[in-house]
Amino acid sequence: MKALVHDGHRTIALLDRPRPHLIDPTDAIVRVTRSTICTSDLHIMRGAVPRALPDTVLGHEFVGVVEEVGPGVTRFSPGDRVAVNCETFCGECFFCKRGWVNNCEHGGWLLGCTIDGCQAEYVRVPLADNAFTRIPERVSDEDALFLGDILATGWWGARLAEIEPGSSVAVIGAGPVGLTTMMCARLMNPGSIIALDVDEARLRCAIDHGLADIAINPTGKSQTEVEALVREATHGRGADAVIEAAGSSTTFEAAWRIARPNAVVVVSAMYEQDQVLPLPQMYGKNLIFKTGGVDASGLDEVMALIEAGKLDTGLLISKRYPLNDILDAYRAFEAREDDCLKAVITPWE
Numbered sequence: 001m002k003a004l005v006h007d008g009h010r011t012i013a014l015l016d017r018p019r020p021h022l023i024d025p026t027d028a029i030v031r032v033t034r035s036t037i038c039t040s041d042l043h044i045m046r047g048a049v050p051r052a053l054p055d056t057v058l059g060h061e062f063v064g065v066v067e068e069v070g071p072g073v074t075r076f077s078p079g080d081r082v083a084v085n086c087e088t089f090c091g092e093c094f095f096c097k098r099g100w101v102n103n104c105e106h107g108g109w110l111l112g113c114t115i116d117g118c119q120a121e122y123v124r125v126p127l128a129d130n131a132f133t134r135i136p137e138r139v140s141d142e143d144a145l146f147l148g149d150i151l152a153t154g155w156w157g158a159r160l161a162e163i164e165p166g167s168s169v170a171v172i173g174a175g176p177v178g179l180t181t182m183m184c185a186r187l188m189n190p191g192s193i194i195a196l197d198v199d200e201a202r203l204r205c206a207i208d209h210g211l212a213d214i215a216i217n218p219t220g221k222s223q224t225e226v227e228a229l230v231r232e233a234t235h236g237r238g239a240d241a242v243i244e245a246a247g248s249s250t251t252f253e254a255a256w257r258i259a260r261p262n263a264v265v266v267v268s269a270m271y272e273q274d275q276v277l278p279l280p281q282m283y284g285k286n287l288i289f290k291t292g293g294v295d296a297s298g299l300d301e302v303m304a305l306i307e308a309g310k311l312d313t314g315l316l317i318s319k320r321y322p323l324n325d326i327l328d329a330y331r332a333f334e335a336r337e338d339d340c341l342k343a344v345i346t347p348w349e
Ligand SMILES: [Zn+2]
Pocket: 038, 039, 040, 041, 060, 061, 086, 149, 150
């Protein structure tokens, strides 16, 4: 089969690889019907994910049809349409029992990182009963495509932010994760959503689709000027909740600055460099920081919101490429050609 493989030295290539087979009884094999490229794939390509193994098929955001299941898989059978969680988790360890599946003692982020991922024709998914979310008949593959990764991240970030009805919510980054975060935050009836991004097209997208009420472009502005703009929009206080989904060199500082005292600051972004937490400067602001990688569990609830038409991620799809042209898709996604938000990979032709 065809698969997109990175070599650990910043090079990716479309190669012929053997079709995966079941290894453990709890494995399943999925025929990939739609996959996408995630910014985390670019992080791996650039060598910014130390645990990523070379000669691995990239990709962890996908949907498909179950082809084969091991004897330990009880909830799914061949023919089922499924959205696949970007994280592998056992459901039984100390962390899983508390919903903290990102730190599962027997899993974590494996697919497309330490084991072969989904940018291929077929993929082996471990612990399939936990990894799969059934796609209802009325939901298309593309409508379910982002469930297991960026939509899960948006949902997780918005929930961590403790948004109350009427809250002002600032979301830093109007890229794919920022936009799904705004979509999920919107369901919690905030007073206003403020989107911050240096990309004018992405801000426009957030406003045009009703995901944000106020757009702030920090380009050419100092951190204190951006802070003042957010304060102006929030009764002079700063945002009640901040979700930092950008991960650039200035956005961590922006996140704690635009938060009001006693706010929750959620950091769902992934940085390529260390960030500074200037405790003397923020002393007395009494902020609550929540950071990390998505605990992508409980996705049946999110799938139900998709089915009910309350979450629609269609606006994220910028262009479709067959697996044959995945290298073009990487180039367009990385360069944000034609304001590319998400490049969707369709099956090999
Ligand atoms: Zn991802």
